[in-house]
Amino acid sequence: MRDDTPANPLLEPSPLPFSLPPFGLIRDEHYTEAFDRGMAEHRAEVDAIAIDPAPPTFENTLVALERSGALLSRTSLAFFGTSSSLATAEVQAIEEDYAPRLTAHRDAVRLDPRLYARIKAVHDDEDAMAALDAEARRLVERHLTEMTVAGAGLDEEDKVRLRALNEQLATLGTRFEKQLLADSNELAVLVDDLTDLDGLTSGEVSAAAQAARDHGHDGAWLITLVLPTAHPHLASLTDRDLRRRLHEAQGSRGDRGNANDTKELVLAIVRLRAERARLLGYPTHAAAALADSTARSPERVLGLLGRLAPAAARNIEAERELLEAEAGHPVEAHDWAYWSERVRATRYAVDLAAMRPYFEAERVLHDGIFRAAERLYGLTFTEREDLAGYHPDVRVFEVHEADGTPIGLYLLDLHTRDTKKGGAWMNSLVHQNDLLGRPHAVVTNNLNVPKPGLGEPTLLTYDETRTFFHEFGHALHGLLARVTYPHFAGTRVFRDFVEYPSQVNEMWMLWPEVLASYAVHHETGERLPQELVDRLVEAQAWGEGFGTGEYLAAALLDQAWHALSVEEAAAVTDVAAFEAQVLEQVGLGSPLVPPRYRSTYFAHTFSYAYDAQYYAYIWSEVLDADTVALFRENGGLTRENGDRYRRHVVGIGGAADPLASYREFRGADANVRHLLERRGLD
Template sequence: MTNPFFAPSTLPYQLPPFAEITDDHYAEAIEAGMAEQRREIEAITAQADEPTFANTIEPLERSGQLLGRVLRVFFNKSSADSNDATNALEERYAALLSAHEDAISLDATLFARIDALYAQRDSLDLSDDQRYLIERRRTEMFLAGAGLDDAAKARLSELNGRLSTLSTKFQNNLLADTNDLAVVVDDVAELDGLTSGEIAACAQAAADRGLDGKYLITLVLPTGHPYLASLTNRELRERVMRASRARGSRGNDHDNREVLLEMVRLRAERAELLGFDSHSAFITANQTAKTADNVAAMLDRLAPAAARNALAEQEKLEAIAGHPIEAHDWAFYSEKVRAAEFDVDTAALRPYFEAERVLHHGVFAAATRVFGITFAERTDLVGYHPEARVFEVYNEDGSELGLYVLDLYTRDSKRGGAWMNSFVEQNELLGQRAVVVNNLNVPKPSAGEPTLLTFDEVNTFFHEFGHALHGLLAHVTYPSQAGTNVFRDFVEFPSQVNEMWMLWPGLVEDYARHHVTGEPIPAETIEKIRASETWGEGFATNEYLAASLLDQAWHRLSAEEANAVTDVAAFEAAALARAGLDNPAVPTRYSSTYFAHIFAGGYGASYYGYIWSEVLDADTVEWFKENGGLTRANGDRFREYILGIGGTRDPLESYREFRGREAVIEPLLTRRGLAA
């Protein structure tokens, strides 16, 4: 049988032929893809001709198409619908793929050709995106170690290979332990406070595991579970919180402590090998932040105010609870305060957030109003899982733009969290248009029951769709500059901006309608929600900053300091205490042993990027408000300067052109209640 990865897909937009792909195809295609790209790189470096953009950069951009096709499908599969076979393949190929990447990025001849183009860039006839591409390629190869001697390169490849293997192991351990620690409930009375739909979802999750007659609370990626805001049974809340915080640290086969300690040590050694004081210094050198000190300055500025605000909130919680607040109590009593002071019950909002209406009349409708794009479901196109739905996306003039794949529901084979990936990245060089996917983790209700989203799930939906828009609307010539291929501490900016439409007047009333009566969410309810927006920001900012500072604490260690750390819990406690964010009632959003963003998700030393990007986001929201909000003219400007450029230019330079000035931090401080 011909491997379906061996040729470009003949389906619309080159959507992968999921119906033909089996687990047996991946290894063969990965091996063939690596071999093919090695030959392509050798053809570039074997040339006797002087380097030009056409004979060096362009063929480099064309290289690796087979490998790219298979890896984009495989890594989505291993994240969204893994099994024993894909887990084994991921562990098997982690180091091999790392070595393959190193063979390219450390190739001295290839680097010499790109470096020569870099030196001549002012005299060459280059377009702006070509010049920027040369600059980025040269910087990335230099930071990857292309200038090291052979012995250093060999050690660097060893480090990269081992780190890739450990990252895969961390994720697989976390998924297994998350499944193992799901909380089994015998008596439905213990679920008091949950809606009938949530209870049905727990019953369905239990039935899916053969636990008929029982109820299962599956864990989410962050420390805090959404059900903690509703469950009246304090003992059950404590069980859920304890299970969440235990992941990866139980001394079993899924323990991540030694895994992450080795990763920290190897990252520190690699940074030193590359000439940096720490992994954080190495990472930020290739971000908009530029230095680890710049990151620390921002986080240190925000942390004290966030801690104070959290303590003030805690006093209110304890007054209404009548007892000391523990971590498993916070969300529950926070909702009590929200109801008492603002007359807002977020749990009561779920009947207004039916998923299908949120999708079509909220998420899609906002994109249509701002960017003019429209969506049509393609039931004739097959996704990678029966629950993955495919939508065709059109420009305002009716021309074809790309495909959007939505995979909404949680399952044991899917990792936690929510994310966006690309199956095909738009670029003119290869004549490709975008195919993007959003993965969420919404509990699936029983058959016949509506999918009712929580307030936070709706927010996450809009956020992740912002990433999808970035992938769909970027229009570039070269593949490496496509879509979300931007600096890590900039990539969250467009997605955070898209969250603003969730409560936008004229949109929320249309999509937030009671799933039974069809009545729109009351206007006074929306006003109360807006009035309560800064309530809880002390907690939210505290838990986020705690995670960001923990990430930096691990990754600002020198090689010598990293080797001296042996106790994960003690290191974490000391790091949070130094930052003044060690309030036991406000646990860090992710503890080290389940901090997938930094140990398995590409955000190592970069988790600060969310709030770094939020400075731009909050400033941009102010711009939209000042200029009429949800209009096509505003959408066109945002598309031209932010989404449409992909990675073709300096994003902060483009932001200055969009906004007419540098971003200011005051809107962020106001949003998070930190202005005082």
């Protein structure tokens, strides 16, 4: 009898160009089989390294470890590279089931005392280390440091407890993400009167109509929610009551006492992290999380955040006075974005909503984002309609050097859908590295732009355009890094450094020659008038009080949750009360400017691995603002500047110390004054 069961395509390397995963052949059950087999194969390979009777060397220990786990790595990249974009019930079930198993497997490797002893022996052999090249030495140092911080030096009894804590935390983090997505979908705002949507573009209205039809509400409009507290529609909706409804929906996620309430998950995660930190020898989770970062300690982070918070609070108050003068009445939180745009229009003659017809997504992509990468790095992009992504909406582009040498693939998933988690992000599907003979990278960008009706153009907001440039900066980091070892591939750098290249890439959004290329009215073909561009640049500092305040509130809240000792974490029982107390203490407790993320939907810190490290964005912005100053001082968007930046920053992955590389690039440490000037905090 013939067996018609299709072979599992994950069990062998992909035959597709650039090793793109064959998503058209992959079924959900293939992931579970590949995860199970991949973990078993990897464990056997690690055991063989650990029991090798030969004395430990770089080749038989570090290189062997880098070569191990090929099937598990291939499966993990394909699954977790798409699980946030295709969060179906089946995918979520796999994620919830395998998150603790994969955590247990990682612990089995990084806590293995035999492996730890071999790596330490290589590290302590000064002659052998001196004979290695710089990237190889860094590989030894990073493996040893990461295993030490993870707890490899603990005794076996403590390791048993550590493994249990890690598995529990993996389960809770996955559950937090799942419940947040469900609650966000439930809280989407239904509108039954078209006049209530006054202020939205025709594309936004058609997207809301399509979302309503998809949910069985023909003849109505449905506004789906986004991850941050401030929904982009709040800046343009003229109906104050609808703004209030939308703002309240955004802020109530995970805090409604229903099956998707996340408050108990928040408390449980914080307590378990505090216990794990103590077990590892740290007073708090923040101290443990920052021990292996560029910041090094919570004190240094709080030093920067504390320096910025008072100035942000002052700017918020000054902005409030202007908003209320413009509105003619006291403003509330749901009014802030709307009246902020009115002040921008009155004071600077800049109406961001009126600029949307100039930000058509296709032109932004080709004539803005791709054009800047071509001018800076010589890259070219060719759409590959013969290659399929993981969803029909996903587009695939082949990326080449100026001389035609292929670099890899760029996948773009632009539009929102119910199975896509909120926010915007970059993932890697294939890591470039020389050791395993992978010369090319494959990366994805995800955004959550509402999809307009058939025939309607996708018009981006100013913030969506900036986010697009930002996420493409991550994509470039993943594409351009050239490393020997998989451990250093692409964006595998310190969490508080990874946002730096992406934030630098935002600068090209308003760079004159880039803006002139893509900012073209989608109907008339008229370019964005130069006088409007000049006013836009002049108005950039407007709203930075709010923007800095909402960000700092979230960053300080993240630090506060993770600065709790075991006893202090156990004593916290009311999430809202703790949050209010923290924000009041740092002077950012105004209800008019809520945190960018409240605790109950703070996915970055409770499920996205930014725990105690949400400060990374502004920490990286110190480097970013300093880099922008360097570009401006040296001719701007030129290949010479791009090649230098590529050589020292985006081209090295994690293969060198990031701050030492930055000093080579800049000739000095970053100067914080450029950040203060940019945000109007000087």
